[in-house]
Amino acid sequence: MPVSTRSKITSENDLNPHHGLKEKLKTLTLLYEQQKQQSLTAMRDRNSSIPTTTTVTKTFVLPQPPNQDSKENHNLTVGSDRIVAFSYPKKVTSTKNAVPVVARRLSMPAKVKEEEIGKCGSRIMVFVRVRPMNKKEKELNSRCCVRIVNQRDVYLTEFANENDYLRLNRVKGRHFTFDGSFTDSASQLQVYATTTSDLVEAVLQGRNGSVFCYGATGAGKTYTMLGTVENPGVMVLAIKDLFGKIRQRSCDGSHVVHLSYLEVYNETVRDLLCPGRPLVLREDKQGIVAAGLTQYRASSADEVMTLLQQGNRNRTTEPTRVNETSSRSHAILQVVVEYRVRDATTMSIVNRVGKLSLIDLAGSERALATDQRTLRSLEGANINRSLLALSSCINALVEGKKHIPYRNSKLTQLLKDSLGGICNTVMIANISPSSLSFGETQNTVHWADRAKEIRLKVSDTNEDQLPMPETETDQTKLVLELQKENRELRTQLAQQQQKLLTLEAQSLASQSSSTPKPSAATLSTPISSQPSEKRRTRPSFLAGTCFTPEIKKKGAEATVRTLQQTVKALEAEIERMKKDHSLQLKQKDDLIREVSQKCGKQALTNGEVGKKVATRAASVQEKEPNNGELKSHRLRSPAPTAKKRSFWDITTNHSPSVTTLNGRKTRSHVLSEPTATAPPPSMLLQLRVFYEGVEEEVARLQGSSVYKSSSFVAIFYATAQRIIVQSSANPSVLCMLLHSPPLSYRVKILLSFSQKKWRAPFI
Numbered sequence: 001m002p003v004s005t006r007s008k009i010t011s012e013n014d015l016n017p018h019h020g021l022k023e024k025l026k027t028l029t030l031l032y033e034q035q036k037q038q039s040l041t042a043m044r045d046r047n048s049s050i051p052t053t054t055t056v057t058k059t060f061v062l063p064q065p066p067n068q069d070s071k072e073n074h075n076l077t078v079g080s081d082r083i084v085a086f087s088y089p090k091k092v093t094s095t096k097n098a099v100p101v102v103a104r105r106l107s108m109p110a111k112v113k114e115e116e117i118g119k120c121g122s123r124i125m126v127f128v129r130v131r132p133m134n135k136k137e138k139e140l141n142s143r144c145c146v147r148i149v150n151q152r153d154v155y156l157t158e159f160a161n162e163n164d165y166l167r168l169n170r171v172k173g174r175h176f177t178f179d180g181s182f183t184d185s186a187s188q189l190q191v192y193a194t195t196t197s198d199l200v201e202a203v204l205q206g207r208n209g210s211v212f213c214y215g216a217t218g219a220g221k222t223y224t225m226l227g228t229v230e231n232p233g234v235m236v237l238a239i240k241d242l243f244g245k246i247r248q249r250s251c252d253g254s255h256v257v258h259l260s261y262l263e264v265y266n267e268t269v270r271d272l273l274c275p276g277r278p279l280v281l282r283e284d285k286q287g288i289v290a291a292g293l294t295q296y297r298a299s300s301a302d303e304v305m306t307l308l309q310q311g312n313r314n315r316t317t318e319p320t321r322v323n324e325t326s327s328r329s330h331a332i333l334q335v336v337v338e339y340r341v342r343d344a345t346t347m348s349i350v351n352r353v354g355k356l357s358l359i360d361l362a363g364s365e366r367a368l369a370t371d372q373r374t375l376r377s378l379e380g381a382n383i384n385r386s387l388l389a390l391s392s393c394i395n396a397l398v399e400g401k402k403h404i405p406y407r408n409s410k411l412t413q414l415l416k417d418s419l420g421g422i423c424n425t426v427m428i429a430n431i432s433p434s435s436l437s438f439g440e441t442q443n444t445v446h447w448a449d450r451a452k453e454i455r456l457k458v459s460d461t462n463e464d465q466l467p468m469p470e471t472e473t474d475q476t477k478l479v480l481e482l483q484k485e486n487r488e489l490r491t492q493l494a495q496q497q498q499k500l501l502t503l504e505a506q507s508l509a510s511q512s513s514s515t516p517k518p519s520a521a522t523l524s525t526p527i528s529s530q531p532s533e534k535r536r537t538r539p540s541f542l543a544g545t546c547f548t549p550e551i552k553k554k555g556a557e558a559t560v561r562t563l564q565q566t567v568k569a570l571e572a573e574i575e576r577m578k579k580d581h582s583l584q585l586k587q588k589d590d591l592i593r594e595v596s597q598k599c600g601k602q603a604l605t606n607g608e609v610g611k612k613v614a615t616r617a618a619s620v621q622e623k624e625p626n627n628g629e630l631k632s633h634r635l636r637s638p639a640p641t642a643k644k645r646s647f648w649d650i651t652t653n654h655s656p657s658v659t660t661l662n663g664r665k666t667r668s669h670v671l672s673e674p675t676a677t678a679p680p681p682s683m684l685l686q687l688r689v690f691y692e693g694v695e696e697e698v699a700r701l702q703g704s705s706v707y708k709s710s711s712f713v714a715i716f717y718a719t720a721q722r723i724i725v726q727s728s729a730n731p732s733v734l735c736m737l738l739h740s741p742p743l744s745y746r747v748k749i750l751l752s753f754s755q756k757k758w759r760a761p762f763i
């Protein structure tokens with residue numbers, strides 16, 4: 001931390017009973033020797049259990065401080081040289097009384113704390129953890145400057161510089177009390193159980209909890225938070241514990257766990273689980289959130305472990321002079337637990353949401369301690385900046401200021417919930433035991449001590465109560481209601497689609513208004529006979545309005561039905577046509593016979609006509625192709641040698657030849673005598689005649705300036721061919737095709753341009 005917290009050493013000359021210089025020196029030497037011995041003994045017993053009875057020098061029993069609860073304890077000063085030393089109470093009978101008398105006491109007295117907490121709600125729980133001395137520190141013969149007593153009290157000893165001969169024997173001590181303190185031998189599990197396990201339980205109850213590690217670089221923050229494979233840290237243990245507890249309770253409700261992992265590096269927020277562009281922080285109802293942060297739904301602790309490993313691989317770590325694997329960013333792992341349970345007493349569904357934030361801060365550091373020149377210095381500056389912002393926030397919160405400068409850094413914005421929100425917060429201050437890091441250790445402990453005074457808002461559960469259907473019948477009612485609502489919505493949707501289709505039809509009509517419109521008769525009776533409502537609801541495949549799968553399915557089914565009807569109608573029509581043709585042939589033969597008789601040249605004529613009829617029938621039979629031939633020849637014109645016949649000649653009684661020869665219009669006048677030898681007229685011939693008509697129309701349209709477009713002609717040809725093949729040029733089938741959605745559009749176009757010529761046979 002950038003703020004120095006050097007002790008103010010007060011002079012207490014008046015307490016010194018020695019006035020002579022000689023006497024004074026003697027006493028000092030004695031005191032020093034005794035103190036030294038005591039310190040050595042204390043160091044040796046450092047990790048032993050709490051001393052219940054501690055004997056100190058009998059010679060110098062220090063007076064009690066005027067105010068036990070004052071933050072500053074009295075220091076022993078002898079003569080002009082101030083000697084600050086640890087001293088222990090003569091008899092300590094309980095842990096409460098174990099507070100040393102001499103050392104500086106910066107912490108709040110336990111009694112006051114409890115009372116204040118009672119009044120003002122919860123406060124941040126602060127713990128201190130000392131790591132073991134590392135190899136480098138041992139090599140440099142550094143001394144241990146931290147002593148943990150009573151699992152709560154932390155004593156710091158400042159040794160004078162070895163080169164400073166004048167102050168060689170000067171030793172300064174400080175004392176702090178925390179909610180808990182861990183020696184270098186404390187296990188990871190011990191740390192987790194004391195600091196975080198309660199928070200995990202609270203999260204399952206729907207409360208928010210935060211744990212953050214704070215300390216100098218290399219002090220053991222990442223070790224505490226993440227740990228190693230053999231010694232997993234708080235994050236890992238918390239996740240395992242959380243899923244273990246969820247498994248135990250899964251019988252009475254269902255839990256959903258979401259996970260996110262981010263880092264703040266050089267004042268940019270990054271997603272560690274899905275690295276990409278920097279994230280932007282914004283404030284919403286839930287507090288400060290990183291927009292676009294990936295939230296993974298996790299179902300087991302193993303899954304979380306994998307994600308955690310993945311995130312840690314993405315985390316920015318670089319070797320510095322102090323730490324081989326120094327974390328250069330602040331990392332925040334957030335686990336959101338949603339829990340739904342049926343409350344039998346209130347007959348409602350209880351929905352609880354708890355959030356656990358586990359934060360591994362980057363190390364507070366001096367530039368000299370790491371690297372001065374490189375990127376590390378920029379990182380260090382940013383780390384210090386965010387930690388300075390953090391200390392400002394802590395100060396403002398402690399002083400009860402209205403404005404807390406959270407916005408000064410991304411870190412404080414993200415920690416807003418943990419520091420000043422409705423949250424159970426735990427701070428673990430990591431320190432090094434080495435005298436070489438005394439400055440950093442002192443700063444860390446100072447800020448940890450300060451953080452204890454932050455008052456948090458009373459942590460409520462994030463709980464909602466939803467009404468629960470009471471009985472089975474209620475549930476059925478609910479289902480029925482929902483189904484009804486669904487039906488209504490579907491109807492509304494269908495109505496909207498109808499409106500859309502109507503609009504489309506209108507726009508289509510307005511587009512085709514520039515072209516010659518087919519008459520109502522041409523568009524055939526089936527269309528006009530249908531109710532308008534029905535027509536509007538029919539989905540248009542060509543227009544692409546069948547956007548919902550259901551409508552598409554319905555449309556497809558309708559098409560299949562129409563096609564099946566078409567096939568049936570075609571078959572019936574073919575049968576009918578066969579009969580008609582045979583009748584017509586018979587009729588014509590009879591006529592010829594009649595005429596011949598009249599002319600009195602019966603014998604000769606009979607022979608010639610029979611020959612002609614036979615010839616015509618033979619030629620027709622020769623030209624009649626199968627389906628494949630029809631396809632391959634359908635674009636060819638009829639043979640030039642054949643007499644060009646019109647459609648009317650064959651299919652209808654509008655045929656001029658029939659009128660001329662017979663003078664009668666209807667088939668009812670035709671003689672019913674069948675001619676077994678006369679073959680039916682060729683279907684190909686009919687098609688060719690029809691096609692010729694189409695060709696003529698196309699030729700006419702090609703001449704017109706409006707329809708010169710080649711694409712139009714191509715469509716026209718293609719449609720004509722399709723109609724010929726599919727309907728065998730049968731008018732009634734064509735009428736049916738008008739209702740077939742995929743064809744109707746083209747057929748209408750065709751008809752609109754060919755109505756004059758084909759109107760009669762089609763109706």
Ligand SMILES: Nc1ncnc2c1ncn2[C@@H]1O[C@H](COP(=O)(O)OP(=O)(O)OP(=O)(O)O)[C@@H](O)[C@H]1O
Pocket residue numbers: 130131132184215216217218219220221222223224323325326327328361362363364430
């Ligand atoms: N309690 C402990 N027991 C054993 N080893 C520890 C302990 N605490 C820290 N260490 C070791 O100390 C070294 C530095 O620890 P760590 O990387 O956790 O420090 P840090 O505070 O996270 O540093 P930085 O801020 O630079 O990332 C590591 O090698 C780690 O294994």
